[in-house]
Amino acid sequence: MDLNTITEVVRRPPDPPMVHWRDGDAWLAGGTWLFSVPQPDLRRLVDLSALGWDAVTVTEDGVHIGATCTIRQLYETAPQDHWPAFSLARTSCEAFLSSFKVWNAATVGGNICLSLPAGPMITLSVALEATYTLCAPDGTERTVAAADFVTGDNRNILTPGELLRSIHLPADALRKRHTHRRFSLTRLGRSTVFLAATRTPGTTDLLLTITAGTTRPIRLAFDSTPDAATLRDRIDDLPGDVWFEDPNGTADHRRHLTRHFAEQMRVELAEEDRP
Structure with missing residues (x-):
């Protein structure tokens, strides 16, 4: 246009x-x-x-992604065998389900700053406990948690003239076991819900990230594996106005899918703990 x-x-x-x-x-x-x-x-x-900001830099403390890194560049970053959760990066790139033209132009930072519920780079960074470096017009910088950045549909905490400079995925989160679920109405459609769950090796904790079905990313943390009723109650306790509604799904539909997939992921991670 x-x-x-x-x-x-x-x-x-x-x-x-x-x-x-x-x-x-x-x-x-x-x-x-x-x-x-x-x-x-x-x-x-x-x-x-x-x-000319660096697209992706891998260091001992994690993966650093420049805000101008394209979806293609992130997708083509070599897998990190010692960081199993980094495979969620490719999964999130594939959630764009867009043409090669978009993959070669769209940026990680742009997707985050647009702050739409279905933004897959938001799912990735929140699920892997990322931090963002934000730069203000007066030259100052601040670091914020990815989970606190998006505040609603197409809304975030950026102030006028402030920009997202980089995204840091910490090594501790990248070491975690993980699983995910995504649903869309059509094979090439926008995400209706996109969920990810992670667990620290050697523990039974659970961090559930809910996106696409909500106006902002939601994280539910458990010190140990909850039972099915407890998990469902935590989801049902979310404010009614947090559930997103558009032609891809009603709020009730998205809540139902979230309950369904969250239980699947809870069981999947729990089964992996059994000898």
């Missing part, structure tokens, strides 16, 4: 680019959403792709 209100595109911004932020600006990374709908309030685009 042509954005006919844009008067300037900053192709080579300074690094960091936030210091020159002004009203009417938008950060441009992949642009797969930005150019898909009218943007009448925008006057200038600041191209972040020219900054």
Whole structure:
């Protein structure tokens, strides 16, 4: 889509680019959403792709993902055998179910900052207990938990001119055992629900992450494996307005699917504990 209100595109911004932020600006990374709908309030685009941020860096403390890393680059990152939960990265990339054109342009940071319920990079980062580095126009940085970033459908904690610089998946979370469930109405459809569960090796704890079916990501933590009734009660105790509703599913449908898949994952991880 042509954005006919844009008067300037900053192709080579300074690094960091936030210091020159002004009203009417938008950060441009992949642009797969930005150019898909009218943007009448925008006057200038600041191209972040020219900054050359590292896509994926693997260190002893985990995996660091640059905000401009494309879905393709993340998907093609080599599996980390000592970090079994990192395979959730590929699973989450596949949840886009989009063309190769989108995979080659859409960015991890863009998907997170768009903050839609079905954003699979949100599922990945919340399930693996990620932290985000956010940069403000005054040059300061802050680190926030991925679980606290999205506050609702297309809403998050970013302030004007602030940008997401990087995502850190910690080694401790990457070592965990994990499982997931995803449902969509059609084979190539948007996620109706997308759930992930992790367990620390040598323990019976359970961390359940609920996304796509809710307006913001939900995490339910248990020190030990809950029984079926306890798990169901925790899900039923969630506020009624947290359940998302659109043509892909009603709130009741999404709640039902969440209960169903959460129980499957509880049983799956519990069975792996048996000798």
